[in-house]
Amino acid sequence: MLDNEQRLELFYWMVLTRIFDEEMVNLWKQGRGLGGTFSQRGHEAISVGASYALAPDDVVAPMHRDLGCYLLRGMTPRRVFGNLLGRANGVSAGRDANLHGMGDMSLNIVGFISHLPHSMPVALGMAQSFVYRNEKRVAMTFTGDGASSAGLFHETLNMAAVWNAPLVVIVENNQYAYSTPLEQQMKVTSIAARASGYGIPGVSVDGNDIEAVYAAAKEAVDRARRGGGPTLIEAHTMRMLGHAIHDGAEYVPRDLLAEWEQRDPVRLYTHKLLDAGVADETELDEIRQRCAVEVADAIEFAEQSPLPDPAIVTVGVYAD
Ligand SMILES: Cc1ncc(C[n+]2csc(CCOP(=O)(O)OP(=O)(O)O)c2C)c(N)n1
Numbered sequence: 001m002l003d004n005e006q007r008l009e010l011f012y013w014m015v016l017t018r019i020f021d022e023e024m025v026n027l028w029k030q031g032r033g034l035g036g037t038f039s040q041r042g043h044e045a046i047s048v049g050a051s052y053a054l055a056p057d058d059v060v061a062p063m064h065r066d067l068g069c070y071l072l073r074g075m076t077p078r079r080v081f082g083n084l085l086g087r088a089n090g091v092s093a094g095r096d097a098n099l100h101g102m103g104d105m106s107l108n109i110v111g112f113i114s115h116l117p118h119s120m121p122v123a124l125g126m127a128q129s130f131v132y133r134n135e136k137r138v139a140m141t142f143t144g145d146g147a148s149s150a151g152l153f154h155e156t157l158n159m160a161a162v163w164n165a166p167l168v169v170i171v172e173n174n175q176y177a178y179s180t181p182l183e184q185q186m187k188v189t190s191i192a193a194r195a196s197g198y199g200i201p202g203v204s205v206d207g208n209d210i211e212a213v214y215a216a217a218k219e220a221v222d223r224a225r226r227g228g229g230p231t232l233i234e235a236h237t238m239r240m241l242g243h244a245i246h247d248g249a250e251y252v253p254r255d256l257l258a259e260w261e262q263r264d265p266v267r268l269y270t271h272k273l274l275d276a277g278v279a280d281e282t283e284l285d286e287i288r289q290r291c292a293v294e295v296a297d298a299i300e301f302a303e304q305s306p307l308p309d310p311a312i313v314t315v316g317v318y319a320d
């Protein structure tokens with residue numbers, strides 16, 4: 001059970017992610033961004049709720065819609081905006097101007113691998129390393145509905161099951177893979193049901209209900225830590241904007257978006273906290289203000305930071 005302090009913490013991380021995302025989209029629309037970027041809108045409850053179930057010692061391998069996970073694990077908005085703007089003090093020191101490549105093992109975050117779902121076998125490798133070392137640690141990774149149709153998804157889950165690995169896989173089912181709707185890339189209606197093909201638990205959860213995501217993730221993380229093996233969690237949500245900043249998503253029916261907008265994860269949690277008397281409007285507003293200030297500071301800091309020295313471009317590059 002979450003206490004009220006924890007519930008307000010979840011609210012804080014979700015709002016920080018939302019405001020960061022909105023400002024990131026604004027910046028790109030103003031031509032102040034570099035490269036492409038992926039909106040997180042609609043995914044906040046999943047990335048925050050699931051990572052909140054991890055201990056600091058656990059390892060996470062996020063994907064491109066898991067900004068909330070990076071922030072919650074301790075990657076500061078300044079460092080992430082620095083990365084997005086390709087600055088020398090960004091997480092990848094200017095080698096990537098994206099939400100990719102933002103690994104920091106001091107925070108137990110494995111950098112996102114752009115190929116989908118190639119972060120999955122890496123997370124499995126980490127999970128197995130904990131078993132070999134007799135450490136009570138867990139690896140969590142995130143992937144998409146589209147990526148769940150790729151071969152590596154199945155191969156990883158199969159090996160994780162056979163090895164009884166302490167691995168939690170979260171599939172963020174946001175109904176689309178780029179412009180491809182679910183029904184055009186899989187016949188089944190439940191990704192969680194695929195877990196039975198590997199002999200592991202498969203859980204389906206409302207990805208817009210942060211406490212439901214947290215509860216499912218916590219149960220899976222606890223089971224993995226006890227030696228109970230891997231879990232596949234399918235979290236249902238909607239990608240509220242295009243695949244990336246260049247994509248207007250005209251192919252997504254407007255009424256579908258309007259329907260999901262009613263169930264916006266931040267709005268849902270705001271109502272829940274108010275109804276339960278966890279906080280009043282003034283207190284929630286104070287949190288929103290705090291997040292807005294942090295994001296504004298991060299943008300200013302990143303924009304004023306230097307670009308990297310071209311001489312360091314090959315430092316840390318092991319293959320090409
Ligand atoms: C192996 C591979 N093929 C193609 C791509 C290009 N690509 C990047 S994101 C994406 C769609 C992914 O959809 P999904 O897994 O549902 O995640 P979402 O973007 O919806 O969160 C594609 C095809 C890639 N990154 N890796």
Ligand SMILES: [Mg+2]
Nearest residue numbers: 144145176177
């Ligand atoms: Mg998708």
